Amino acid sequence: MSYPSGIPSGASPEPPEAGSPAYPPGSPYPQPNVLGDHPVPGQQRNRNVLLATLIVVVMAVAGLAVFWRILSGADAGGLGWVILLAFIPVPIIVLLYLLLDRYEPEPAKYIMFAFAWGAFIATLMALWINTEAGRLLGESAAGGSRAAVFVAPPVEEFAKGAVILLLALIRRKEFDGIIDGLVYAGMVGIGFAFTENILYYSRIYTQLAEEGGSDKGLQGALVLFVLRGLMSPFAHPLFTSFTAIGIGIAVRHRNTAVRYLAPIVGYLAAVFAHALWNGVASWAGAAGFLGTYLVLMVPIFIGLVIFALVMRARESQMIASRLYDYVRFGWLTAPEVPLIASLRGRKALRQNAKRYGAGPASAAKAFQHTATELAYLRDKIVRQVIGPEALPVEKKLLDELRARRPSVPFPPMPVFRPPQPAMGLPPGQSGYSPGPAGYQGPPGGYGPYPPSQFPPSQ
Template sequence: MPRYVERPRQRGRTVLIVLTGIGVALGLVEVVVVAAGAEALEGARLAIIYALVPLPVLWFVYWWLDRYEPEPRRYKVAAFVWGGVGAVGIALAVQVLLGETTDLTQKELATFVAPASEEPAKGLFLLLTFLRWRRIIDGFLDGLIVAGLVGLGFAFVENIGYYALSYAGGPDVPIAGAEGAAGTFVVRGIASPFAHPLFLSAFGIALGLAVGIRSKVLKVLVGTLGLAISMALHGLWNGSASYFGGVGFALTYVALFVLFVTLAVVAIVARSRQVRTLERSLSYVAERGWIHPAEIPYLSRFGYRKQARRHARRHHGRVAGRIVRRYQRLATEMAFLHDAIMRGQTKPHGVERTYALLDAMYGLRPALRFPPPLPVAHRR
């Protein structure tokens, strides 16, 4: 089966994969060390289990948002690993250093130092990704997704630490053991699992918006504002209970929950707009004669896309199904890239990449086995 060769091929792919692999190895060691804070094997086991329980659901949310224009898996895994290893390591080093060299109280460290160290540490991955050809973060939704995955990685490791400490108990932990760990799980794993992704979302969205801004000064201002908002949200969350009491914490929780719901609605709307963008771009491409109009439903709507793959596998074998899947992915990437170019958005080597994707599609076409064309009424 012909393979698509990215042109020009983006450098650093192998380096990213190797570094991610190293990060995974370090992360496993980190998880064991952090879980050991429970001071008991049972506590360490509970801490890891509680941290893992919500992870599939949380990951599914970002996978669903990223479904139409999926980013490479290596970047998504790297984002999660950076949040859990790189960002945690940087933030922890800063907080330990300031805790040992200053007279700041635990409240001040949590309210001011933690947000000022953790959000930039998490955001470093987004910034480097943004600066590197801007082929991963190229809009509002991409920034939101990458920020969310980094936040999930950070929260995963941090939660293990909190669950372990709750199990071990101490002067500031009134309820210890399995009951204490379970209580902390309710607060962090059930009531506020999206806290860290929500904080960093402001910076991710800012970078996504900055892609469409031509002025470098304005790009920097938008990015800086986004990071400041991320730190402010984090500081408000951490400081609400310490400085405003139980009522203040409850009000802060409600306010951030409303913000989260609003952001979720906007993200769903943005995702639905991707369908219309994809159909519009494919229709224009069909008018140019690059694809057949009857292909559009099988390349745009998830139901019809699945139907096309099932038809190919059932009537022509597994290889035919894989060819249809690859053709759909190439067409999706080509359509979104073509739409961005037509709207005047700057895309590095955009035209060259568009033709390379079309060439890869043409290479698959002799073996392509789509179902019969749909009636015209069902093509939109």
């Protein structure tokens, strides 16, 4: 339950009046405070530095191991071309995934961690296990059809999905559901595909260069680039997205069966899609591969894109619904909700704030970020995914929201319809709500909404 305006429950009482005894006669003499297990100032920062250093070292070692494997059988003359071809689709795909996460963008350090995990840790695991499996199956060191179909999919999807599950556990209070899972799936899949493409392009370049020179090697690498870098750059992110959807469903449900079964079902779907793709590429020939690509893989990809956009629209509705709860509690006003819960409203607030300088622009961005975090937290409280331990965090966010509001230059009333939440305002409420105690309304001069702009009451 959220705290209404005024002194929240559990706050310290008023101090005693002047001249009254500080402690009632006969009461035990107060003992001095004893220092508990609180960390020494700077201790947490030092731990974070050590952890970050350890992560960088592990990633560097894994990266060196992967690229040593690539260089050990590669033609050094074509390595620059190979890396360039593998890198070309990376910025475009990364940007598309980041555009999906517009309401509460994931921290850059976790985005980079997921990408590095896919590029180095997951790739190294897959290289070692797939190679050993190929040897046991009597296939070449470069792999074979049986290893590609029956070994690589479960190994690679486990290696990629593990980081999404790890981040969901580490960031369980901030990992909000399917959209967050899809973003991390995109990053780990892009990283994995980047390194794998370097390996494949280098292999074919070296093989053909030995037969017909560097020009022939480059031509072979370009053909493979068209197949992997242009026709199917989303393959690895697409497969891992099934695991991410399962994890995203799990973090939003309280039911124990759903929390355990959803990630497993998602992982199995990822393995099946990956195995189908590899099987067609290995056994169906060029015509069968192209037909499967057009008839099956492209529709699946388009369906996933539509699903992601629908999830983002539902995310907007959820944010609006939970923020209208705080309108009823008096912590927000109704006109502020669409400036947080809709992409057009967020853009309108930020553009208006930029007119007043960098400080107000930063304040508007922070106001939206705090309110969005508050909406996600409220949703978890309502769903009973988290318990009473979330109330201090909720109160902290509410205090931050109230403290930030006076610095935000709000725009005039938006002309667009605000998102329609699942639960609207109470019957009869219109215009501004009273707001917290002492709040005089937002600066910047937007007026109350007309009745037609309000969500329907229920």
